[in-house]
Amino acid sequence: MTRETIGVLGAGVMGTGVAHALAASGFKVTLVDVDQTRADAARANIEKNIRMYQLLHKMDQQQADGIMGRIQATADASAVYDADFLIENITEKWALKEALHRTLSQNLKPGTPVVANTSAIPIAHFAKCYADPARVAGMHFMNPVPLMPMVEVIRAPTTSEQTLAACRALIEGMGKQSIVVNDSPGFITNRVMMLTVNEAIFCLHEKVAASAKDIDRLFMSCFGHKMGPLATTDLIGVDTVLLSLEVLHHEFKDDKYRPCPLLREMVAAGRLGRKNGKGFYDYDDAE
The missing domain is CATH 1.10.1040.50 (N-(1-d-carboxylethyl)-l-norvaline Dehydrogenase; domain 2)
Structure with missing residues (x-):
């Protein structure tokens, strides 16, 4: 997979970890939160965590600087509208997630894969927000994301094989494994x-x-x-x-x-x- 730009929505614990793991794997990342202060704090946390990982993985300063150079942190949601792949990680409240995904459905590039990184909400709920529900899947990352080797990928009834293939390719590009499961509240894990x-x-x-x-x-x-x-x-x-x-x-x-x-x-x-x-x-x- 070429190193596309990945939009990551939500700069909490999970969104920060996903952004870090993607950038460490060579992807360009646009990390968005509703508040610029939170977006900046997420970027600072990634930088702090990289210093810790430098000790664990013998990473040199050039590599660390490269990771940070691939992360843009912003409060402007429109910055992800042209992304090649989108991962949503905001608070686990359906009303907030639904409003966000309905906005995304009106603004993303056609065909861009959209992934909900959710702990329990069925992916079918997200798919209903889109005129093209085939582009929607779920990814359940484990915390701390940069260190966990496996990702649970969730197939909604409407998810296309093309979308699943894009999800698995992204995860492989992050140096991780994936297992695809069918949609259910909470999935398996x-x-x-x-x-x-x-x-x-x-x-x-x-x-x-x-x-x-x-x-x-x-x-x-x-x-x-x-x-x-x-x-x-x-x-x-x-x-x-x-x-x-x-x-x-x-x-x-x-x-x-x-x-x-x-x-x-x-x-x-x-x-x-x-x-x-x-x-x-x-x-x-x-x-």
């Missing part, structure tokens, strides 16, 4: 994982365990997980986990996905995880 993290939070809420650390140690020691479910929740974002569970609960109409009250309490208290330094654990390296 989050449909299963959100049940696990929610039950772990219930165990803490009901004082079955004395601490988040004890729960996580059990999963790491007994099952060989690299990270326990509560630390994983902090990494994803406590608010993002709550929104994902709300989507799954709404879509499936099944109370097994009911969010634990502790999740709502933590979001209300502003304990959102690593992104702001306080979640199930306290962190000193908040963005």
Whole structure:
């Protein structure tokens, strides 16, 4: 795949990670957020993370400068209208996503593949925003994006083989693997994982365990997980986990996905995880 310009909408944790991974793979990236300050902060975070990766991967300064040189950060959404591929990563709220995709449908170049990087919302919902729904697919990147080797690609009923091929080529160009799954709320990874993290939070809420650390140690020691479910929740974002569970609960109409009250309490208290330094654990390296 030639190194096209990739539009990345949303400069939160996931959008920042996607932009970083793309630029590190040689793609030009236009990273857009509604607020220029947030867009600039995302670019600064990428630069900070690159310094860390320099130590891990023996990257020289010229390579690091090349990554940053391929990233444009802006609050002007029209900057992505001519992109060759678009990845949307904004907040997991359907009303916001729907409004954005309806605007994109009126302004993107014909045939440009459009991908929703969503935790749980069915891709069919996004496809309905477009006169040409064949161009729409889903990509579920894992956090931290630059370090995770696998991407879940979601095929909506209307997604064309051409769009899927473009998605898989992009992921391969990022040095990652992909697995294509059919559309479902939460797809496979989050449909299963959100049940696990929610039950772990219930165990803490009901004082079955004395601490988040004890729960996580059990999963790491007994099952060989690299990270326990509560630390994983902090990494994803406590608010993002709550929104994902709300989507799954709404879509499936099944109370097994009911969010634990502790999740709502933590979001209300502003304990959102690593992104702001306080979640199930306290962190000193908040963005």
